[in-house]
Amino acid sequence: MIILGIETSCDETAAAIIRATTKTKPVTVLSNIISTSLEFHAQTGGIIPEVAAREQLKFIIPVIDQAINEAQLGSSIQDLRPGIDAIAVTYGPGLIGSLLVGVETAKSLSYAWNKPLIPVNHLYGHLYANWIETPDYRLPTTAQTENSTVVPLFPAIGLIISGGHTDLVLMKDHGHIEWLGGTRDDAAGEAFDKIGRMLGLPYPSGHLMEQKAKHGDPKRFTFPRPMIGTNDFDFSFSGLKAAASREITRLQGHSELVSESPKGNSGSPSGTTRLDDQTINDICAGIQEAIIRVVVKKTIRAAEKHQVKSILLGGGVAANQTLTDRIAFEIGNLKLDIALSVPTKHLCTDNAAMIATAGFYNYKEVSWKDLTPNPELHFD
Ligand code: KG4
Numbered sequence: 001m002i003i004l005g006i007e008t009s010c011d012e013t014a015a016a017i018i019r020a021t022t023k024t025k026p027v028t029v030l031s032n033i034i035s036t037s038l039e040f041h042a043q044t045g046g047i048i049p050e051v052a053a054r055e056q057l058k059f060i061i062p063v064i065d066q067a068i069n070e071a072q073l074g075s076s077i078q079d080l081r082p083g084i085d086a087i088a089v090t091y092g093p094g095l096i097g098s099l100l101v102g103v104e105t106a107k108s109l110s111y112a113w114n115k116p117l118i119p120v121n122h123l124y125g126h127l128y129a130n131w132i133e134t135p136d137y138r139l140p141t142t143a144q145t146e147n148s149t150v151v152p153l154f155p156a157i158g159l160i161i162s163g164g165h166t167d168l169v170l171m172k173d174h175g176h177i178e179w180l181g182g183t184r185d186d187a188a189g190e191a192f193d194k195i196g197r198m199l200g201l202p203y204p205s206g207h208l209m210e211q212k213a214k215h216g217d218p219k220r221f222t223f224p225r226p227m228i229g230t231n232d233f234d235f236s237f238s239g240l241k242a243a244a245s246r247e248i249t250r251l252q253g254h255s256e257l258v259s260e261s262p263k264g265n266s267g268s269p270s271g272t273t274r275l276d277d278q279t280i281n282d283i284c285a286g287i288q289e290a291i292i293r294v295v296v297k298k299t300i301r302a303a304e305k306h307q308v309k310s311i312l313l314g315g316g317v318a319a320n321q322t323l324t325d326r327i328a329f330e331i332g333n334l335k336l337d338i339a340l341s342v343p344t345k346h347l348c349t350d351n352a353a354m355i356a357t358a359g360f361y362n363y364k365e366v367s368w369k370d371l372t373p374n375p376e377l378h379f380d
Pocket residue numbers: 010161162163164165188189190192193204205206207208210315316317318319320321348349350
């Protein structure tokens with residue numbers, strides 16, 4: 001089966017074509033096109049919804065066209081019946097203007113081509129990036145076989161960790177997802193981005209903060225590990241952001257810690273005093289350590305409580321190698337019989353291949369007349 005996926009929930013305009021055979025095999029990506037308005041948002045240090053939607057309107061047709069061309073299906077967006085079997089589209093959660101662009105385009109194509117339309121929850125999409133060839137799949141040390149093309153086994157704990165979400169879910173089977181807990185305020189990626197901005201780093205800052213943390217000392221500054229001891233699966237990162245803000249303001253008052261020639265970063269708020277490089281590295285290491293400690297602790301506890309066979313990561317922050325390595329370490333340390341699956345890095349962040357894949361494994365067709373975006377969509 002060939003599926004066209006469309007994703008426009010935030011600042012990306014993405015289209016992808018996948019080939020799927022059976023539910024016991026991962027899918028193959030034939031094309032995966034992403035156009036982003038990130039450079040506009042880097043100038044303002046955050047996403048401006050109207051700018052994102054306007055850019056998506058410009059790019060949605062060229063991006064779908066390119067996805068069909070690159071997949072070499074022998075047809076084009078102009079053909080009445082391109083060589084696809086279904087269209088999967090993100091209908092929430094996300095920004096309403098952005099979602100409308102993808103959903104209305106998918107509806108139009110479904111009508112014009114007479115192809116089935118599959119609505120996809122963006123959060124499911126992040127988890128289903130683990131069903132695309134070939135994730136970083138680490139078998140438990142107790143496993144008897146080496147098999148890099150297996151699909152994750154149920155039950156599984158899913159950790160969706162991105163700029164907009166931090167959720168822990170229990171996946172009992174395809175389409176049977178139970179929400180266990182999530183952030184009560186900021187998402188983990190949002191904490192990285194906002195603290196990065198205080199440090200004068202460009203938006204989004206998560207990836208750069210991970211690089212800087214490699215040269216930093218996580219013990220120089222000890223930041224709070226919010227809710228690490230609570231007996232639930234919830235998170236809270238706004239207190240961490242406040243603690244970082246207080247510490248950065250205090251350090252900026254020490255002239256010996258301030259860089260002689262502040263570098264003009266596009267993402268830095270005007271008037272920010274830039275700290276010296278080593279202090280920035282140490283703060284990045286301390287913040288990353290605080291976030292990872294909490295996330296790893298709760299993910300492992302959820303996995304033990306529900307006696308799962310796999311842990312699946314998804315979302316932009318899942319691209320953080322230190323996070324993956326720490327979860328893998330804990331699994332080994334506790335001798336848990338659990339596999340860990342992390343999507344290929346470029347499939348951790350928003351893309352349409354994961355939407356097409358989620359559509360295949362949760363195939364539920366709707367009429368184009370009945371589909372409207374739901375910006376507040378969560379887990380059922
Ligand atoms: O999934 P995504 O593309 O968009 C949302 O649905 O939010 O995730 C983007 C988020 C940003 O907050 C970015 O800073 C973060 O993922 N991110 C990282 C890393 N790479 C991206 N955070 C920490 N470490 C990384 N290596």
